[in-house]
Amino acid sequence: MRFSRILELGCILAGLFSGAAARPQDELVTENSSACKNPPKRVEWRQLSTTQRKQYLDAVLCLTKKNATSGITGAVNRFDDHQAVHSSQTPSIHWVGHFILWHRYFVATYEKALRTECGYTGGQPYWDWSLDAQPANLSSTKAYSTAIFDPTTGFGGNGDYMQPSVEQNPLNITGNTGGGCVKTGPFIPSAFTVNYPTPDCLRRDFIPWIINSFADPKLVANVLAQKDYTSFARAIENVPSFDQPNIHGSGHFGIGGVLGTIGSAAESPGDPLFYLHHANLDRILWTWQQKDLQTRLNQVGGPITPFDYSGKNVTLDFQINMGRLAGNATLKNLLNTTGGTLCYTY
């Protein structure tokens, strides 16, 4: 299994930092219908005006100026807090039945921080990469000239090319074009540091063939065609191999490649683009749910332990933990995005 490195990496990091990790809050967050009156609407990045784009990017930078509260060693600010919580749970939240709902709660928790702590008034934007992929020309770099990478109104672009060492590329991923620090946009080294687990610049490492094949609209259609939650959850991650594309890998490896921040399983939320990538995956879940709400607001499944497809499955009362970022929530509470535990729509 080629991706096992990713899990191993997660285990190593979790082992290193678990001693310092915050204990979860005692409260259990439950649904409260009166708590969601005006759900913020999440829109595609391109639908925001340039003023709104700046407001969003400013709110992200604002989070980096507020002191950490997660209690996790190495997290300096509120942006790092989120990355550190993801990192500490990496080995138990991927290739499991709760993968997509854990990340749903995670993105919503970040969105809430932007809104309540940094005055952002919109919903968490998403990046629909399937609009940019060129599956008929895998060497095309067109996806990287889209608005999201704009040097002044977007997140900036690629890093300079660096040749990865054999150790840095255990999965033998081909075709990386960057790996250095991001050189344009709001997250350049003079303005932004990825503090956790050790301070570094934000790195990007575009790989055209991955964005063009993994973000193929046909793959999205296949995920949306799944008949039940268990098969949906499995289709969105697919198998851990670069020989078989999966839409979850599109943003991670099309942007993060071998050396980029968002290509690291544990540290990927160190790239602010992570939240736009995962909001799009969440939108795909939401879209799938809309096709049969009665069933799809009440159904979960898939393994509790990564890849354990014949073992125990998650159930509606399975609890998701956000460290000190938010209280525990059940999967049942996370199926409805306007149920009160969550409050947003698309």
Ligand SMILES: *[C@@H]1O[C@H](CO)[C@@H](O)[C@H](O)[C@H]1NC(C)=O
């Ligand atoms: C929160 O969820 C975690 C993980 O599912 C669980 O281990 C923990 O006991 C829960 N905490 C509370 C207070 O229920």
Ligand SMILES: *[C@@H]1O[C@H](CO)[C@@H](O)[C@H](O)[C@H]1NC(C)=O
């Ligand atoms: C439900 O949410 C409303 C509005 O936020 C709040 O006033 C009320 O106390 C909440 N009820 C419970 C039971 O938490």
Ligand SMILES: *[C@@H]1O[C@H](CO)[C@@H](O)[C@H](O)[C@H]1NC(C)=O
């Ligand atoms: C934030 O942390 C710094 C460094 O530990 C400290 O000097 C400062 O007082 C803190 N600010 C607030 C508002 O707590």
Ligand SMILES: *[C@@H]1O[C@H](CO)[C@@H](O)[C@H](O)[C@H]1NC(C)=O
């Ligand atoms: C494919 O993309 C490459 C790189 O952008 C470009 O040079 C080439 O002309 C494209 N090929 C076709 C058939 O469009």
Ligand SMILES: *[C@@H]1O[C@H](CO)[C@@H](O)[C@H](O)[C@H]1NC(C)=O
């Ligand atoms: C990557 O390449 C090295 C050297 O050729 C090889 O030993 C290793 O098994 C390859 N790893 C994978 C995951 O294919």
Ligand SMILES: *[C@@H]1O[C@H](CO)[C@@H](O)[C@H](O)[C@H]1NC(C)=O
């Ligand atoms: C978990 O779900 C899978 C797929 O539906 C099923 O094959 C398996 O038997 C279930 N596991 C248990 C322990 O019930």
Ligand SMILES: *[C@@H]1O[C@H](CO)[C@@H](O)[C@H](O)[C@H]1NC(C)=O
């Ligand atoms: C989600 O929960 C809210 C609050 O309980 C409820 O009003 C709404 O109908 C639910 N959504 C769906 C699609 O059932």
Ligand SMILES: [Cu+2]
């Ligand atoms: Cu993740």
